[in-house]
Amino acid sequence: MTLRGAHILSTDDLSRERIEYLIQLAEQLVPYSQGIRITRVLEGAILANLFFEPSTRSRISFGAAFNRLGGAVRDTVGIGMSSIAKGESLRDTARVISGYADVIVMRHPEVGSVKAFAETSRVPVLNSGDGAGEHPTQALLDVFTMVRELGSVTALDGLRLTVIGDLKYGRAVHSLVRLLARFDRVHLMCVADPELQLPPAICSALRQAGHKVDQTSDVRAGLAHGDVVYATRVQEERFASPAEAKRHRGRFSIDRSLYEASAKPGAVLMHPLPRDAREGAQELSTDLDGLEQLAIFRQTDNGISMRMALFAAVLGVEDRVEETARESTWVARREL
């Protein structure tokens, strides 16, 4: 198994074999992702971290993951690149930037743009979100989190998963269910208002691949179903008007009493973050914060080691991580 030189643009690039390979690699990298051990395997390498759409969190996560492998990061921030404002095509930008870096991470507001960019890139490209399109690294860290929370990769076969919220525009959910479709007999329960349900094309594809998909707008039924309950934010920025988005805000808010009354015992709570903390939103109420099953911060932490795994794999250095490894000497992160 090797991903040397591969682009990771879509869940289509991720076979079950590749997913399991990356999960096992990410697990090995956990101590490095936390700064407990350090490695310099990518010392001298450069990541171009291109964000044409603001996303501080994802940008820092990718950058930190690359730094944890010893590499250097060149960032762009803001909604445009000055050269593109001057009329440059994405094809030219890709030719140019791929002469400056060894790997490129790219987020862009237009569906398909990252794939178009990758066509003329001379180095591997990782898609960090193309508009309402895909976000494959988020899906990988989500699946990695499920494996860690449920105890083994075999738990993904026959998984009972509940997804809740904005299932129409939420690209994290789309990429996640496409990835889980690589496993066997997943039973998906979709909790959403009818107009925000999972797109029919995704449902059909899942069913044709032998999975079960149910839809409801009853959050209690959803909570009763899932070994994992995956809540999402209303993607307000994708709606025609703020007023339209606001009608859905807080529709499926889960708090501690609802969780305790309705959820399957031990059900893991996940969320791609950010949680909307504003009055009336609260997809996962803050009164859940002390709950052991609330995995949302372990989930974001897992993003570092999964992104390290991706960088190490596409650059072909995963077997050399230990060569330059040592214990770190600074004070480690405390748990709260």
Add this chain to the structure above:
Amino acid sequence: MTLRGAHILSTDDLSRERIEYLIQLAEQLVPYSQGIRITRVLEGAILANLFFEPSTRSRISFGAAFNRLGGAVRDTVGIGMSSIAKGESLRDTARVISGYADVIVMRHPEVGSVKAFAETSRVPVLNSGDGAGEHPTQALLDVFTMVRELGSVTALDGLRLTVIGDLKYGRAVHSLVRLLARFDRVHLMCVADPELQLPPAICSALRQAGHKVDQTSDVRAGLAHGDVVYATRVQEERFASPAEAKRHRGRFSIDRSLYEASAKPGAVLMHPLPRDAREGAQELSTDLDGLEQLAIFRQTDNGISMRMALFAAVLGVEDRVEETARESTWVARREL
């Protein structure tokens, strides 16, 4: 003495013992801060440098200090984070970012915000300014500069200090006098227009701690008083209107002839920078630039070694700096 794992949010976190410890550490780090010697003690560590309010200078100063210790820096710039725009609470942001980094520097326009953030951070947080609140690292580098200019830490006991300018809104001054209050018998002379004088609560606290505080609007009296004269800019961005701020601009401008006529012989001139170079402002006129006692650029240089001291101390690696140390080979900074 150890600061391992500590947050540095306020001058309240800085006892006299801690201040003296940091000063002695910063002094040792001066050759490293200037690129004359290099150390890799924090190789593999990550700083998240979060600026929710623009401050290019402070952001670069913290980032450069961390790089000088061998660490990597992930920056945010601009007035907001995209996740916060999507409704995320500072408590969640802190949980997330503290999973990506080993230490966090934060500037934010709201008083108290950095403290709130630190409550859920799993790694040490350094406050780089919270609105009109505190700026403890500026105060530390200011005190460090006084020690270096006056020749020893004992000069702080009985120090005659003159502060001039916008003493109401200037958080650098507030943090500075709070820090100096840890020492003995400071005699503070406050030169300001009555409506911009040092807040009464700060004056009372100083007096109750055994220090002397005088107020005047006579800049000549202020110059005659101080072993150290600390001038400040009118904080225009904190006034209700530009017109109101403009009335105070240049009120206490000091130039060479005024300095020579009125200042105590050898008096050290300091300023937190930026100096306002615009016509009619000139808190410290550029005709002072050749004067030996003008310490303002040594002061900003000292910021690098003091911030290195803080990072090394809160991460608990201050005794390991020499282990990876060597002379640098590139051409050193020239003095002008």
Add this chain to the structure above:
Amino acid sequence: MTLRGAHILSTDDLSRERIEYLIQLAEQLVPYSQGIRITRVLEGAILANLFFEPSTRSRISFGAAFNRLGGAVRDTVGIGMSSIAKGESLRDTARVISGYADVIVMRHPEVGSVKAFAETSRVPVLNSGDGAGEHPTQALLDVFTMVRELGSVTALDGLRLTVIGDLKYGRAVHSLVRLLARFDRVHLMCVADPELQLPPAICSALRQAGHKVDQTSDVRAGLAHGDVVYATRVQEERFASPAEAKRHRGRFSIDRSLYEASAKPGAVLMHPLPRDAREGAQELSTDLDGLEQLAIFRQTDNGISMRMALFAAVLGVEDRVEETARESTWVARREL
């Protein structure tokens, strides 16, 4: 020959001897610029990469070049620095920033600003463009590309060069012809609309130095002339109105059939990039992309090694690059 401690502000700072020295150094650094070999010669050093005018590409190119030498980069982006908004002079900014870094790259919209900044900088300053002024590192990478494409530095003597497009505002062309004037008997053909021709002062200087300058608005005549054909974009942002700029857009578009019909056999096609890919612009049509003589992407790649050469030279470490060198272990860039 040494450039230790030198500022590179203008082509005036670049004698023929210095140009040839930098070309030979850049050639040695090519494997490092591509990530095939790595060096840590500037480990511990800091670049302050100050862009007061947006230019993602140049900013990343300088930053990546410094990273490839092992150094760390502190970036500023956006159109202003907050301290300058508060009234700080460029002279003060230079004093301050040169205490944080070992070398500074600066782009600024005003002609002469970078030179003014360098006067009080305590570390070397490289000009990355000052408005309609100079861009000496672009000129160096262009000349380096000509040497690599034509096979030797001696090809610059007697070079037949055609420059096409906006020769009035294009600072890349201005710096390039000034640099080539250091060599012997250059024969320059300037293809432009009369109102966008090369400024008379530049023409006269070239002629007085023994070079030949012809002007035309016939692109076929230009193509027939040059061993190297250097096309440029209309600098729309420098025109009084967009409408005025638009009149010139696409005036001298070169496509494959025109190249094959009119160009001197083997003529090398160059462009400082970005190419304007918009309908009706296309200074160098995308149907040229497969052509071996299209050097534009090799040209931008060469920018990394030339900028590495500049950093190594002004910091005086060019003889130490090999001391810390090794082969890289990650997967190398593929060619398309």
